[in-house]
Amino acid sequence: MRDFQKPGRSAVFATNGMCATSHPLAASVAIDILKAGGNAVDAAIAGAVLLGLCEPQMTGIGGDCFALISRPGEDIVALNGSGRAPASASAERLRASGHDTVPLYSADAVTIPGAIDAFCTLSDRWGKLGLADSLAPAIRYMDEGVPVAPRVAADWSDLTEILQGDGRHHYLSNGAAPKLGDIFRLPGQAEVLRRIARDGRDAFYSGEVAEDMIAALAELGGGHSAEDLAATRCTDGPAISGTYGGKTLYEHPPNGQGATAILMLNILARFDLGALDPWGAERAHLEVEASKLAYDTRNRIIADPDHTSRIEHMLAPETADRLAALIDPNRAMADPAGIAEAVHRDTIYITVVDRDRLAVSLIYSIFHGFGSGIASKKFGILFQNRGAGFSLVDGHPNEMAPGKRPMHTIIPAMLGDGDQVEMPFGVMGGAYQPHGHARVVTNLLDYGLDPQAALDAPRxxxxxxxxxxxxxxxxxxxxxLADKGHKVVTAPQAIGGAQAIRIHPSGVLEGASDPRKDGCALGY
Incomplete structure (x- = not known):
């Protein structure tokens, strides 16, 4: 139990349903959907789409999403809503132009948005109320507007120069970022959502909305076509998993980086973390060294699932044995080889559990702050720059190519006991996310922290x-840590953000929400 004489946040307890996410309005509409008879999928869609207005620097309908869906008695399904590179994509062309990496704020960095197709699929396959009901709250708020929250205002003021062209028209006010408490609206996106609610995915991937997106990208040299948009389809399959401390960690398979979290925990399992001071230098050093090794492995292996075949090697026990043996408890290693692809830390995460214990772990992003900075003229659809996650190294598994999905940083997770899901959770923060997953799991299992304390803890x-x-x-x-050879600095901003819902055997739901964000957990 936390010390009530110190600043902190209490967990939220309820029995019928729970949502934890990074903005209170999104959590509130998710609970409203549950109360109206919807299930966790209906509620997660409602909250996630609204976050594109509440946190527009983090996410939006021009982005991608990944989700894990757990229904009691059934296998966890991993839904991949990440978009592909257009047919015009060419690593060779960019190399010939003198680029070592994909230019972050260019049409070349824009992959086809996959989130809308994923939301439509989620609603059709697992939802109860229908897509129109899930989109209704976001439509209303996008027309009426929402007040700009504290963390959002801080982020926005640092990112104004990212926005270009029509992006500045839709996301700035007289050339400046909205201030804390200002009302922000996206009426163009309200109209897009109305059309999707009426006509489904085709309202986004064809017709006037698609033409608006294609024209905006073409104006900046993009070769995105109507065929690229029309061909967009999410995919699904089983989750990948690993064990730590007697529990099972479920992660989304590639092209997400979830295997990195499993590998990091596999490395840390070779040490007795529980015997160390949780906030001491020894635990921190081991965690950092394991992180370096796991990320170096990620950079060599993870790519579009059709282009990588070494995930079993990445998750094999002997791989963790060999990597753990490289760690010197007293000395920091030189950083493993750097990566050519971009990483950043902007995304949103939402988790919902309903009365039937259907659980959704969903993460939804435009990659960098305000993505590519490019928005469509009429509807104000802000495009992700996920193509910057591709490598331009010739022959690399993650090399940019037409129709290919880039390595993604966003990863939803679930922690379970055997086949029983105990806690859907996620950690925002771009490249930090696998490290954050390992951090939360070790906080829970090695040090016995409750979920809220595990999220509150320093990073x-x-x-x-x-x-x-x-x-x-x-x-x-x-x-x-400096004595061990680390170049120690104070983090320039809070590291990541996280949300979690623990499902107790008694049936009680316990929601935890990271104080590094504006959000909360709500239940009923």
Whole structure:
């Protein structure tokens, strides 16, 4: 139990249904959907789509999503709503133009948005109320507007220069970011959602909306076509999994980076973390070294599932044995080989559990803050820059190619006991996400923290040759890590964000929400 004399956040307990996400309005509409007879899928769609208005720097209908769906007594389904590169995509052309990486804020970085097809599929296959009911709250709020929340206002003010052309018209006010409490609207997207509610996915991937998107990208040199949009389809399959501390961690398979979290935990399982101070330098050092090794493996292997064949090697026990043996408990290793593809930390996450214990773990993103910065003229659809996740290295499994999905940073997760899901959860933060999954799991299982305390706890992450520590770590720990050879700096901003819902054997739901974001857990 937390110390009530110190700042903190209590977990939320309920029995009928629960939502945890990064904005209160999104959590509220999800609960409204549950109360109206909808299930967790209906509610997750409603909350997620609204987050494209509440947190437009993080997500939107021009982006992608991944989801894990768990129905009691059935296998977990992993739904891949990530879009593909257009037929015009060419790594060779970009290399010939002198690029080592995909230009972040160009039409070349824009892959076909996959989220809308995934939402339509989720509603058709698993929902109860129908897509129109799930989209209704977002349509209303996009017309009426929402007040800009504190974390959103802080992010927005730092990202105004990313927006270009019609992106500045739709997402700035007189050339400036909206301020805290200002009302922000997206009436063009309200109209898009009305059409989707009436006519389904074809209202987005063909006709006037598709033409608006194609024209915006063509104006900046993009070769995206009507055929590219019309061909967009989500895919599904089984989750991948690993074990730690007697529990099962379920992750989304490639092209998501979920296998990285499993590998990191496999490496850490070779050490007795529970015997170490949870906030001390020894645990931090082992975690960071395992992270470096797991991410280096990710960079070599993870790609479009049709173009990678080494995931079994990545998850094999002997791979973890060999990597763990490389860790010196007293000395930081040089950073493993860097990656050519871009990574960043902007996305949203939502999890919902309903009265029947259908659980949804869903993550939805436009990649970088405000994605590519490019928006369509009429409807204001802001495009992701997920194509920047491709490599331009000739022959790399993740090399950009037509019709291919890039390596994705966004990963939903679930923690289970055997076949029984105990906790859908997710950690936002781009490249940090697998590290964050491992951090949450070890906080829970090695140190016995409850979900809210596991999310509240201080974080660290090795990035760009630095070891970035949140201010929750003491100066003494920072000094001890520096003595081990780490280049220790204070994290320039809070690292990631997270949400979780624990399903207790008693039937009680326990919701936890990261204080690093504006959101909350709500139940009824």
């Amino acid at each position: 660290l992450f090795p990035e760009a040759g630095e070891l970035r520590l949140e201010r929750g770590y003491s100066e003494a720990v920072g000094a001890a």
